[in-house]
Amino acid sequence: MTTYNKMKLSTSVLLTCCFTAFFAPIAHAKVSAEQIQASVDLRKNWQGLTRDIAFPARWVPDTHEFYYRKTVAGGFAFIKENADSDTKAAAFDQTLVAKGMTTALGETIIALQLPFDDFWYEGDGISFYLHYAPWHCSLSAPSCNAVADPSRPIADGEVRDMRVPAANPLRPAPNAKFSAHVKDNNIELLGSDGRQLLLSQDGTEDNFYDAESIQWSPDSRFVVALKVTPGYARYVTRVLSSPDDQLQPKVIKQLYPKPGDVMDVEQPVLFEVNSGKQVAIDRALFANGYLLENLHWRRDSKSFAFTYTERGHQRAKLIEVSVETAKPRTVVDEQTDTFINQWGGSYAHEVHGLGNEIIWLSERDGWAHLYLMDGASGQVKHKITEGAWPVRNVLHVDDDKRQIWFAASGVNAGEDPYFVHYYRINFDGSGLTALTKAPANHHLSFSSDMQYFVDSYSRVDLPNVMTLNHADGQLIRTVAKGDISLLTLAGFKAPQVFVAKGRDGKSDIWGLIVKPQNFDPNKRYPVIENIYAGPHDSFVPKDFWPFGYHSGGDKVIGMQALADLGFIVVQMDGMGTKNRSKAFHDVAWKNLGDSGFPDRMLWHQAAAKKYSWYDIDNGVGIYGASAGGQSTLSALLFHPDFYKVGVAYAGCYDNRMDKMSWNEQWMGWPVDDSYLRASAVVNAAKLQGQLMIIYGEQDSNVDPSSSLQLVNALIKANKDFDLLAVPGGEHSVGRSTGPIDYVQRRQFMFFIEHLTQVRLPNWNTTQ
Secondary structure, three states, X not given: OOOHHHOOOOOOOOOHHHOOOOOOOOXXXXXXXXXXXXXXXXXXXXXXXXXXXXXXXXXXXXXXXXXXXXXXXXXXXXXXXXXXXXXXXXXXXXXXXXXXXXXXXXXXXXXXXOOOOOOEXXXXXXXXXXXXXXXXXXXXXXXXXXXXXXXXXXXXXXXXXXXOOOOOOOEEOOOOOEEEEEEOOEEEEEEOOOOEEEOOOOXXXXXXXXXXXXEEOOOXXXXXXXXXXXXXXXXXXXXXXXXXXXXXXXXXXXEOOOOOOOOOEEEEEEEEOOOOOEEEOOOHHHOOEXXXXXXXXXXXXXXXXXXXXXXXXXXXXXXXXEOOXXXXXXXXXXXXXXXXXXXXXXXXXXXXXXXXXXXXXXXXXXXXXXXXXXXXXXXXXXXXXXXXXXXXXXXXXXXXXXXXXXXXXXXXXXXXXXXXXXXXXXXXXXXXXXXXXXXXXXXXXXXXXXXXXXXXEEEOOEEEXXXXXXXXXXXXXXXXXXXXXXXXXXXXXXXXXXXXXXXOOOOEEEEEEEOOOOOXXXXXXXXXXXXXXXXXXXXXXXXXXXXXXXXXXXXXXXXXXXXXXXXXXXXXOOEOEOOOOHHHHHOOOOOOOOOOHHHHHHHHHHHHHHOOOEEXXXXXXXXXXXXXXXXXXXXXXXXXXXXXXXXEEOOOOOOOOOOHHHHHHHHOOOOOHHHHHHOOOOOHHHXXXXXXXXXEOOOOOOOOHHHHHHHHHHHHOOOOOEEEEEOOOOOOXXXXXXXXXXXXXXXXXXXXXXXXXXXXXXXXXXX
């Protein structure tokens, strides 16, 4: 769920006259409390000023009905339309759902301000995610409830939480003669005639069969399951200092694997039901697993298969096991000297579910492309897509027509290379057909029968346009077209796109420049960079909606609020981030401390050379959260002559302290000195600039001790800094949760104090 809808909208329409007094030019002598508060309030004052911004669109399965959310006066309306008849109605009774949520949450929920932006129809109502947890609301009565997940958590996807029992229902065979479950750590079958058959007797508490992994072959003759040896149960222990329901603190323990920890070991075991034969599959081909996933049976029941990622993320395989021999065979073997991207960068499709042909996503030629692999030899039959651009996602594969629908970026010369467009192509690489044309960032949603799609496209300077189209891309009608006239009247101006060459002298570095509302090109403005450089994606906004919260980098509204206090605020994607070439991405390998700074500094210098108002003579400010917090420290520590002031939120300041998955993906395994070179804790003594550290006491994403270990290192190095620790605060504290206004104000005032040297108001006397 996106985060911009988590704060209630202002229902009043505030126009330019309401802001004039607040946005008078800031003299370099003082800044008023009213000016600061105007920036703090900018989001709530502007967020209600758009109409007909529609996104996202979804289809009701097996119908020609689609639904979406759009902005209206007072908030958001959910609409459902029929592609055949053009009829339109409310997607559901928002008043009813608001009543149910008000009761469930114990706070008033307004019908046009429901705290979710996406949903799906399920059972007697709708389901959605609220703060990443599943919820369901009835549409026949005002009743909403959180939905309990019956499965056993696997912390970070690596270590099962043995404090929680596995979901262990009876799992019936396709022919319904037997059902399988786990009893006393072993696989047991219960026959429809009352028979009981214990398939295994070797399971123990320390080496058990995972009930959630049981899978029947389509012909009901075989069962495959994973036998698990638990990994190291590392717990992060946090103290909740100020609980809402009692005076005394509480202790919270979270299972949290870190780089280098021992993971669960998963052993596939094959059972033949009639004979009771049991075979543990030889693990030689997958002995050092990080991921063993997508375990599945082939349609003909002759084999099962799974994908395997070796620890260290430099090798990935598709492995099949024949039921006749019970021997594993490597079908596809992908290897690299750096990393294989597992963060949305892998894809495998077995044609007709048989494994004779596999569509495989690989970066082996330097770009993410689709290949048709021979399932018998494991060799490439031919490339399907080709060019100096990456495939971003596969939407649909029609095995009978031998066609693929996919998303890619960078195909269209002269466009922003991050703009996503959609295409259809044949298995043999012929017939590449563009389904989207407008030079913008596109989001497509297809009907189940692939007869229609809804396209929502936009740019930072183009409000959302939603269209209904035939499957070949032919326009049927415009569903919604965003109107930002009120927002523009209030003072909104789209960010300026700016491009400069990176460190290699060839790669274009794309970014945005946000100016104050009262921008005067004859003045000079100090510059602040909004950074998020995590290698798992690219982060400069490409869609219009400016009101998202600070996650994966601050969004346009946050940059504007800061800019209005007398700054130029910018964001760019440097080398080491995703969605360009493999070489562009590989800069991050064992090098998270780099954060693209050689490219970023060149980008700043190019902007300063072009624009007289772009003032970096006295250094650049920088702020970021999570990986952006780490990058903020890297800027101050490793480039102190360029970056002078930083605000770091919830950073993973030493990658050994953070979650295993994200850090081993980019920094590798085993843990080596590359982790030390990137560590802000190890390098804390290099601090020269002004630093503010912000973190939440209850951060469940990044161990909050990471912030305190940085504090400890700075104290030992006799360094001065500011620290804001928020009791009860989560990873997103001050950004999308917690005391957002308070934390934002503290960030704004820190930059004003240290980048402009103007006199600040005593906030304690302004209340």
